[in-house]
Amino acid sequence: MAQAAPPKARATRPSANATRERIVVAALDLFSELSFDGATTREIAARAEVTQPLVNYHFSSKEELWFAAVDRIFAQLNDALTGRAEGLRGVDELTTAKLLIREFVYFCAAHPQLHRIITQECKTDGPRMDWLVEHHVRPVYEQTAAMLDGLVAAGHLPRVPTAHLYYILTGAAPTMFVLGPECRRLTGLDPRAPEVIEAHADAVISLLFGAERTEP
Amino acid sequence: MAQAAPPKARATRPSANATRERIVVAALDLFSELSFDGATTREIAARAEVTQPLVNYHFSSKEELWFAAVDRIFAQLNDALTGRAEGLRGVDELTTAKLLIREFVYFCAAHPQLHRIITQECKTDGPRMDWLVEHHVRPVYEQTAAMLDGLVAAGHLPRVPTAHLYYILTGAAPTMFVLGPECRRLTGLDPRAPEVIEAHADAVISLLFGAERTEP
């Protein structure tokens, strides 16, 4: 294996990294809204305020750009969850779980792209799905499943198989935000409002871990 | 308003209705997999085993075909739920709710197109979204919200605002099936298998209405 070359002074223009970053951000929005095939590199370029061939300069193909966009959203998810978990060392299992689930609801509200892009790829179930699961979803699943198993064993959650708990949480947390336009028309609530996000986190936690119910 | 013309004997060929139906079925699958823009009339035609211009003969535009496909999936949903409800006259409120939610989980498993097509349209939030909500989603929402309100008032569900309960149910029920390809890779469970569907209905009902939890 050749040694890595020492970093050259000014190998790239100072604008290059910023441009690349703007393209990835635009791509994440458009891929999640329109799916891989539906998003066009022209529109991604326009949103990043560059010309379309520049996308092909920075990313060898549309697919490479998609990989970069997915890497970015999962890096953000992991930052949010591990950042929260590190602030909770020594806190008991149930409280930790509730706060992590709350953090997950906040993340789903702020970044509906995450759930959208997974849904997009599941529809067609091609080779991008293999990459997505093995590179990004499986680590999240294994950590979450371990947490859920502990909660069931401790009696904090009903005796429901882990996979079902995972998909109930994965559905219950983001759906209000993913279906935001429907929610606004149907209920009058705006799922972008902080108090609605807070109320949704409360709701998910109440249903999972139980809350007082009125007597009939 | 002119009177409707009496139905003519053999105004259309006997094959026409069957062809139209095959096109709508193919369109529903492809629109839900690929979204409105992503699905091509050529592919819809190929799946229905007709040529592409015949799609434009039966439906004046791609959008008319989309309306017909959405009408079809909501008609199936309403058939399934009202059919189940009619078999439950006189049954108590809690049992009725559990059986209707079970029926909804079965429907989500058999027809992941429903949740997919709503998700598709929410992403772009255009005029098709207006039509979808006002023609089809609102009636379902109002009936469901009334049921959920009754369950909260009777103490069968925690005191959580209706809109949040609706989106928790709307997320928890179909997500395992909508993310089927991910679920198979991640958990080894096939969400098309009847016993997995049954277990998911059990899981959703346990979490909503409570079930025994082990003591720590």
Next chain:
DNA sequence: GTCTATAATTAGATAGAC
């Protein structure tokens, strides 16, 4: 009703100037 042929548009990617 259903077909073949085609018009008009738009996509991703490449060539080459600066």
Next chain:
DNA sequence: GTCTATCTAATTATAGAC
């Protein structure tokens, strides 16, 4: 690095034969 110009392929919809 970033641009303009362009190639090839694929899209919806229409024209017109049968």
